[in-house]
Amino acid sequence: MKIGIKLILVMTVMNLIGTGILVGGSLLFFRKQILALSMENARINARESGQKVQIWFEKYLNAVRTVASIMGHFDEVPLADRRKAFNATLKGVTMENTEALSFWAGFEPDALDGLDAEYVNTPGSDRSGRFLSYFANRGGKVTLEALVDYETAAYYRVPLRTGKAAVIEPYHYRVDGTDMLVTSLTMPIIHNGKTVGVVGADIDLYSIQYISDTIKPFQDSATAVFSNSGIVVAHVDKDRAGRHIMETERDIAGEKVGELTQAVREGADYTIMTRAAFLGTKAIIIITPITIADTAAKWAVGVALTEQSVMAPVRRLTFLFVVIGALILAAMSGMTLIIAKTITGPIKYTVSYPMPKGRGLRLVPVARLTPQDFYFNDTCLGHSLVIA
Numbered sequence: 001m002k003i004g005i006k007l008i009l010v011m012t013v014m015n016l017i018g019t020g021i022l023v024g025g026s027l028l029f030f031r032k033q034i035l036a037l038s039m040e041n042a043r044i045n046a047r048e049s050g051q052k053v054q055i056w057f058e059k060y061l062n063a064v065r066t067v068a069s070i071m072g073h074f075d076e077v078p079l080a081d082r083r084k085a086f087n088a089t090l091k092g093v094t095m096e097n098t099e100a101l102s103f104w105a106g107f108e109p110d111a112l113d114g115l116d117a118e119y120v121n122t123p124g125s126d127r128s129g130r131f132l133s134y135f136a137n138r139g140g141k142v143t144l145e146a147l148v149d150y151e152t153a154a155y156y157r158v159p160l161r162t163g164k165a166a167v168i169e170p171y172h173y174r175v176d177g178t179d180m181l182v183t184s185l186t187m188p189i190i191h192n193g194k195t196v197g198v199v200g201a202d203i204d205l206y207s208i209q210y211i212s213d214t215i216k217p218f219q220d221s222a223t224a225v226f227s228n229s230g231i232v233v234a235h236v237d238k239d240r241a242g243r244h245i246m247e248t249e250r251d252i253a254g255e256k257v258g259e260l261t262q263a264v265r266e267g268a269d270y271t272i273m274t275r276a277a278f279l280g281t282k283a284i285i286i287i288t289p290i291t292i293a294d295t296a297a298k299w300a301v302g303v304a305l306t307e308q309s310v311m312a313p314v315r316r317l318t319f320l321f322v323v324i325g326a327l328i329l330a331a332m333s334g335m336t337l338i339i340a341k342t343i344t345g346p347i348k349y350t351v352s353y354p355m356p357k358g359r360g361l362r363l364v365p366v367a368r369l370t371p372q373d374f375y376f377n378d379t380c381l382g383h384s385l386v387i388a
Contacts, residue, residue: 039271039284039305042221046288046301049215053208053225053290053299060100060185060201061165061293063093068187068199071105074112075191082113087124087133087144094135094142100201101175101182104134106147106156107189107197131197138176155184156198163188163195167297170205170231172242181205181233181242209234209241215303222252222279222304225290226264228297237278251278252304253285260302263287267298282307 067089077085086105094103109130110116116129123144124133132147150156158166168184182202189197208225212234215223225234230245240248245261253260254274263270267289276283283304290299 039286042284042286042303042305043269043288045215046286046303049211049223050288050290050301052211052214053301054292056207056211057167057185057292060097060203061187061295063097063103064185064187064199064201065165067093067103067105068189071189071197071199072191079113079115083119083124083131086112086131087135090133090135091142091144094137097201098137099207100137100203101173101180102134102136102202103200104147104202105131105189105197105199106133106150107131108160111191111196155186155200159186159188159198159200160195163190165293165295167292167295167299169229170227170233170242173202175204183227205233205241209238212236212301215301220279220306220308222276222283224249224302226300226302228265228267228299230261230264233299252276252283256285260285260287264289264300267291267300276304276306279304279306 070089071086074082074086090103090105094100097103107130109128112131116125118129119125119131120129121127122129124131124146126132126146132150134145134147136143136145147156155168158168165188166186168186170181170183173180173182181204183205184200184202186198186200188195189199212223212225213236215221222236223234224232224236224240226245227233232240232243232245232248235241235248237248245264246257249260250257253272254276256272256274259272260270264287268287269289270285270287272285273282274285275281276285283306286303286305288301288303290301291297292299
């Protein structure tokens with residue numbers, strides 16, 4: 001094989017190895033960077049959507065908080081006017097918040113005016129005579145009813161017991177024949193440092209479904225919102241609303257569904273990569289907690305990113321780097337060819353010496369050199385003189 005060809009082959013192999021290392025190393029680096037950026041983008045989207053959910057809750061919690069503050073100063077209202085005044089307050093806030101299902105308030109026995117016996121079975125009360133007014137938005141009208149199940153239900157008992165604001169776990173509630181997923185936002189009525197009642201609003205959670213639908217890091221991303229106990233509040237598959245994560249999300253999180261549920265309950269950030277049967281591919285699941293105003297409730301936003309969408313930029317970058325690497329290799333190979341011809345072009349003969357058996361110098365055409373034209377012994381290494 002000619003010297004020029006050998007030189008070209010050696011330098012081409014070296015160029016190929018160098019280009020491969022450069023392209024491969026760059027791809028590994030940028031793959032990690034793109035994956036990290038895609039996940040951070042999803043987290044940012046989830047946080048922003050979580051903030052939208054918080055703002056949505058805060059709108060109603062502010063109204064509830066204001067009513068609770070007013071009612072906590074009931075001793076500033078004449079005794080005989082308290083129920084009438086507070087009913088007017090509740091009706092007014094109900095009319096102002098037409099998207100809310102209801103606003104209501106309940107006082108402990110004789111805590112408001114000591115006149116419970118005089119109000120037995122009157123509008124906004126029951127046989128106990130307590131102030132239990134429940135103002136509901138129904139078909140464009142505001143109706144007055146009395147609270148029910150207040151002795152046992154969480155919407156009343158939890159804030160009464162803790163003396164703190166609370167977001168009640170979602171529950172199904174029928175309104176005008178339509179089943180709705182509802183939560184109650186509640187606030188204790190504090191008078192002279194003592195909890196004497198509860199104010200609340202019942203909210204249809206359908207609006208959270210709309211917020212969830214806007215979480216789209218990628219077109220094929222799946223999104224959801226979960227309550228603290230793991231109830232599905234909103235989901236890309238709307239039929240799952242109102243059911244528990246352990247029942248619905250096995251086709252999303254697989255065997256990791258238990259870990260996902262625990263993260264939601266603990267209000268912790270959580271990320272896994274698993275095969276999501278629901279999406280028909282591998283997916284990255286990201287859970288971001290939501291703290292709802294000044295309550296102890298921690299809900300969560302979940303985003304599932306398909307492997308195809310996350311890795312699409314990596315695939316495009318891989319193609320680009322392969323093309324660039326091929327161009328670099330072609331350019332370097334061309335330069336190697338030119339350099340090799342420049343070096344070997346003028347070479348026509350070599351002189352091998354010293355020669356065995358006392359023979360003199362001899363000329364050998366470069367193209368016909370063989371290993372025998374180089375001589376080695378104990379004291380010297382044979383050389384080749386090049387004659388152009």
